Amino acid sequence: MTGKVAYTNARVIDPASGLDTPASTGGGVLTDGTRIMAIGPDIFATGMPAGTEIVDCEGAVLTPGLVDMRVDFCEPGNEHKEDIESGSRAAAAGGVTAVVTLPDTDPAIDDASVLEFVARRARDVKLVKVFAYATVTRNADSDEIVEMGLLKQAGAVAFTNGRSAVANAKTLSRALKYAQAFDALIVQHPDEASLSNGGVMQSGELATRLGLPGIPREAETIMIDRDLALVKMTGGRYHAAHISTAESVAKIRAAKADGLRVTCDTAPPYFALNELAVGEYRTFAKLSPPLRTEDDRQAVVDGLADGTIDCIASDHFPQDQESKRLPFEQAEFGAAGLESLLALTLELVHNGHLDLAAALSKVTARPAELLKLPVGRLHVGGAADIVIFDPERPSRIEPDSFTSKSKNSPFDGRLVQGRVIRTIVDGRTIYTTAS
Numbered sequence: 001m002t003g004k005v006a007y008t009n010a011r012v013i014d015p016a017s018g019l020d021t022p023a024s025t026g027g028g029v030l031t032d033g034t035r036i037m038a039i040g041p042d043i044f045a046t047g048m049p050a051g052t053e054i055v056d057c058e059g060a061v062l063t064p065g066l067v068d069m070r071v072d073f074c075e076p077g078n079e080h081k082e083d084i085e086s087g088s089r090a091a092a093a094g095g096v097t098a099v100v101t102l103p104d105t106d107p108a109i110d111d112a113s114v115l116e117f118v119a120r121r122a123r124d125v126k127l128v129k130v131f132a133y134a135t136v137t138r139n140a141d142s143d144e145i146v147e148m149g150l151l152k153q154a155g156a157v158a159f160t161n162g163r164s165a166v167a168n169a170k171t172l173s174r175a176l177k178y179a180q181a182f183d184a185l186i187v188q189h190p191d192e193a194s195l196s197n198g199g200v201m202q203s204g205e206l207a208t209r210l211g212l213p214g215i216p217r218e219a220e221t222i223m224i225d226r227d228l229a230l231v232k233m234t235g236g237r238y239h240a241a242h243i244s245t246a247e248s249v250a251k252i253r254a255a256k257a258d259g260l261r262v263t264c265d266t267a268p269p270y271f272a273l274n275e276l277a278v279g280e281y282r283t284f285a286k287l288s289p290p291l292r293t294e295d296d297r298q299a300v301v302d303g304l305a306d307g308t309i310d311c312i313a314s315d316h317f318p319q320d321q322e323s324k325r326l327p328f329e330q331a332e333f334g335a336a337g338l339e340s341l342l343a344l345t346l347e348l349v350h351n352g353h354l355d356l357a358a359a360l361s362k363v364t365a366r367p368a369e370l371l372k373l374p375v376g377r378l379h380v381g382g383a384a385d386i387v388i389f390d391p392e393r394p395s396r397i398e399p400d401s402f403t404s405k406s407k408n409s410p411f412d413g414r415l416v417q418g419r420v421i422r423t424i425v426d427g428r429t430i431y432t433t434a435s
Contacts, residue, residue, distance in 0.1 A: 003032070003033070003051060003052070003053060004030060004031065004032045004037070004049055004051060004052040004053065005030070005031045005032075005052065005053045005054075005055060005427070006028060006029075006030050006044060006048055006052045006053070006054050006055065007028045007029045007030075007031070007055045007057055007062055007386070007388070008024075008025050008026075008027070008028040008044060008054060008055070008056055008057065009023050009024065009025050009028065009056050009057050009058060009059060010023055010028050010029070010057035010059070010060055010061065010062035010388060011023045011059070011060070011061045011062065012027070012028060012029060012039060012040075012041075012061075012062045012063070012378070013061060013062070013063045013356065013357055013360060014039070014063065014064060014365075014377055014378040014379075015063075015064075015357045015358070015360050015361035015364055015365045015366075015377075016064070016361075016364070016365035016369075016376065016377035016378075016379075017377065017378070017379070018357075019039065019378070020357055021040065021041040022041070023057070023059045023060075024041060024042075025044070025056075026041070026042050026043075026044050026045040027040055027041035027042050027043055027044060027045075028043065028044065028057070028062065029062060029378065029386065030043060030044075030049070030052070031384040031386075031424075031427050032427075033384075033427050034383060034384055034426040034427045035381060035382065035383065035384055035427070036378060036379065036380055036381065036382050036383070036384050037380065038380060039378055039379070039380060055422075057388050057421075060388050060389060060390045060421055061356070061388065061389055061390070061391055062386060062387075062388050063360050063364065063378070063386070063387060063389075064097075064360075064364045064365070064375070064376050064377050064378050064385060064386065064387070065095065065096065065097025065098065065128075065364075065375070065376075065385040065386055065387045065423060065424070065425065066094070066095050066096040066097065066098075066341065066342060066363045066364060066387060067096070067097070067098045067099075067100075067363065067364055067367045067368045067373065067375055067376045068091065068096045068098070068099045068100070068313055068314050068316070068338065068341065068363070068367075069100045069265060069311055069313045069367040069370070069371060070100065070102065070241060070242070070265070070267075070313035070314070070315055070316075071087065071091070071099045071100065071101055071102070071313075071314060071315075071316040071337075071338065072101065072102045072162075072163075072316060072317045072318065072334075073087035073088075073099075073101050073130075074087075074105070074318060075087075075105065075118075075121065076105050076106060076107065076114070076117065077105045077106025077107070078105075078106065080320060080405075081318050081319060081320050081323070081405060081406065082318040082404060082405050082406060083405075084118070084121045084122055084125050084130060085121075085125045085127070086403070086404060086405045087099070087101075087316070087318070087338070087404065088122070088125050088127035088128045088130065089127060089403045089404075089431075090316070090336070090338045090339055090402065090403045090404035091127070091128045091338050092127055092128055092403075092423045092425075092430045092431035093338070093339050093402075093403045093420065093423070093431050094314070094338040094339040094340070094341050094342055094420065095341075095342045095387035095389055095420040095423055096128060096314070096338055096341065096387075096423075097128050097129060097375065097385040097386075097387065097423060097424070097425045098128060098129040098130075098131065098368075098373060098375040098376070098385065099128060099129070099130055099131065099338075100131045100132065100133060100157055100158075100367075100371060100373075101118065101130060101131070101132045101133065102133060102160065102162040102163065103132060103133045103134050103135045103140065103156075103160065103161075103162055104135065104140040104161060104162030104163055104164060107139075108135050108138075108139045108140045109132055109133065109134050109135060109156070110134060110135040110137075110138050110139060110140070110146045110151075111146070111147075111151070112150060112151060112154035115132055115134060115151060115154045115155055115156060116154065116155075118130065118132045119132070119155060127425065127430050128425055128430070129375060129385070129425065131155070131157045131371070131373060132155065132156060132157065133156060133157060133158050133159060133160045133162070133187065134146060134148075134151040134152075134156035134159055135159065135160070135161050135162070136159045136160060136161050136166050136171075136172075136175050136186060137161060137166065137171060137175075140161040140162055140164055141161070141164060143168050143170075143171045145171065145174060145175050145178060146159070148175075148178055148179055148181075148182055148184055149181070149182055152182045152184055157371045157372070157373065158184060158185040158186070158187050158239070158371055159175070159179060159184055159185070159186055159187065160186070160187035160188065160189070160241070161189065162189065163189055163288065163317075164189060164191075164193075165188060165189050165190060165191045165192070165193065165223055166186075166188060167192075167193060169226060169230060172186070172188070172227065172230055173230045173233060173234055175236075176230060176231065176234040176235075176236025176237075176238065177234045177236060179236055179237065180234075180235065180236055180237075183237070184237070185237045185238075185239055185370065185371065186236060186237065186238055186239070187239045187241055188223070188227055188238065188239070188240055188241065189241050189242075190220050190221075190223040190224045190227065190240050190241070190243070190248070191219055191220060191223060191288070191289065192218070192219045192220075192222045192223045193219075195215070195216055195218060195219035195222070196215045196216075196219040198213050199213045199214050199215030199216075199219075199290070200212050200213055200214075200215070200286060200290075200328060200329050201214060201215065201275065201278055201286065201290045201291070201328075202214060202215060202217070202275045202290040202291060202292050202293065203215060203216045203217070204275070204293070206275055206276070206278065210278070210280075210281065210328075212281075212328060212329065213329070215289070215290050217245045217247065217292065217296070219289075220243070220244060220245050220247075220248055220289055221245055221247040221248055221251065224240055224243070224248050224251050224252070225251065227240070228251060228255050228260065228262065231255070231260050231261065231262060232258075232260060235261070236261065237261045238260075238261065238262050238263075239262070239263045239264060239265070239370065240252060240262070240263075240264040240265075241264070241265060241313070242265060242266055242267045242270065242289060242313065242315055243264050243265070243266050243270070243300070243303075243309065244266065244270040244289040244290075244291075244292050244296060244300065245289075245292055245296050245299070246295055246296050246298075246299030246300075248264075249299045249300060249302070249303035249308055249309065250299075252264045252303070252308055252309075253303065253306075253308040256308065263310045263311075263370055264308070264309055264310060264311075265309065265310060265311035265312060265313050265367070266300050266303070266304070266309050266312060266313075267312065267313055267314065267315035267337065268312065268314070268315075268337065268340065268341065268344035268345065268411070269285075269287055269291055269315070269335075269410055269411075270289075270291070270292065270296070270297065270300050271297060271300045271301050271304060271312075271348065272297075272344050272347055272411070273285070273291050273297070273410055273411070274291055274292060274293055274294045274296070274297045275290070275291045275292060275293060276294075277291055277410050278291060278328075281327070281328040282328075282410075283324045283325070283326065283328055283331035283408075284324065284335060284399075284408045284409060284410050284412055285335075285410040286324075286328060286331050286332070286333055286334075287315075287333055287334065287335060287410065288333040288334070291410070301348070301353050304348060304353065304354065304362065305348075305353050305354055309362075310362065310366050310367075310370065311362050311363070311366050311367045311370065312341070312345055312362045312363050313367070314337035314338045314340075314341040315337050316336060316337040316338045316404075317333070317334030317335060317336075317337070318334065318335075318336050318404055318405060318406030318408075319332045319334050319335070319406055319408055320405070320406070321407065321408075324408045334408075335406070335408045335409050335410055336399065336402055336404045336406040336407070336408055336409050337409070338404060339402050339403065339404065340397050340409060340411055340416070341363065342363070342387075342389060342418055342420060343395065343397070343416035343417070343418040343419070344411065344416065345359050345360075345362070345363055346359065346391055346416070346417060346418035347416065347417075349391070350417055356391065364376040364377070365377055383425075383426055384424060384425075384426060384427040385424065385425050385426065386422075386423075386424040387420060387422070387423050387424070388420075388421045388422040388423075388424075389418060389419060389420045389421055390418070390419050390421060391417065391418050392417055392418070393417065393418065393419040394415065394416070394417055395415075395416055395417075395418075395419050396413060396414070396415055396416070397409060397411045397412065397413065397414045397416060398412075398413070399412050419433065420433065421433050
């Protein structure tokens, strides 16, 4: 896209600045090439610049493209499940214009060469913006801390061992101290493996009835307890990924009140489902952390509403059919999440828990702010990364129609309200409903 484009007749919402203007033909957003040139309720009141292409948004919402702070594109190493191109297309279909990929790939992103490989592939694919974490420790499974300074210089946005916790307390405390030299964020998958190993779903009555080994909630909460003590000791920046229990929400809330440098996120399965979704050995609902109780789900919703939980990530962890169509205990953890992220986030709005701007902030401005990414907001001179969506349009989540290579979702068949109409990255339309 090289010329001027006027997006008119849209309700423009930018959570970062508090902008929320009603839809009108005299206002909207003007882009020129890759950049935003003007935003406002009356920028077209005196007419359009010559040669401008007009996109009538027909009353839909226009907002910054979504920023997904936790996805797994499985490349390098497991491209049969997903790769950077298929994952990017799935992101665009979900209204996501920037993603941050996990580093526990094969090989792991623990040196600059793998980081540069991901960046080069993303440039070649040229769809959504792909950022990457680097591991905290070598190969994401050792106690040898990576060269954080070099990796940050090479483009790592933060450090995490992905779907493995940094298990050794001394290693994590050293990492939290070391990262302060670069003002880097340490992202933890809070899971005490000695408690969770061998488990496949939430411990409790349902697991007992199904005869499945359980994962106690303490596997998450004990790790968060320990980590918060280390944050207090070191003063480091710490982020707890996909928290899922009521106790975790309460502990993070208290830590924030104490002034610790702590943030957290969750994912749609933990505010929109509970353990009953496992049903009769439904492997699509086998996730890590596992689906929790209804009390936990409500506590996560409360944490989102009061700001304890900063962000919502898709937790996109694609699996092929062969990995999921197995007996429950043998099936892999994980599910596709990119293409249902927006619609499920909007459930919080439709159910009255958050207003629209607050919900959008958790998938745009807030993750960008935490990771210091130059995305997630609308401003003059900024990149034209935009999603246009109808928040009311009803639809059904149908994994078989997903763009992702993965066709597994715990929300299979769920009726939702909210549909992406157009996704724009650097001024280029890379997805429309019609496409």
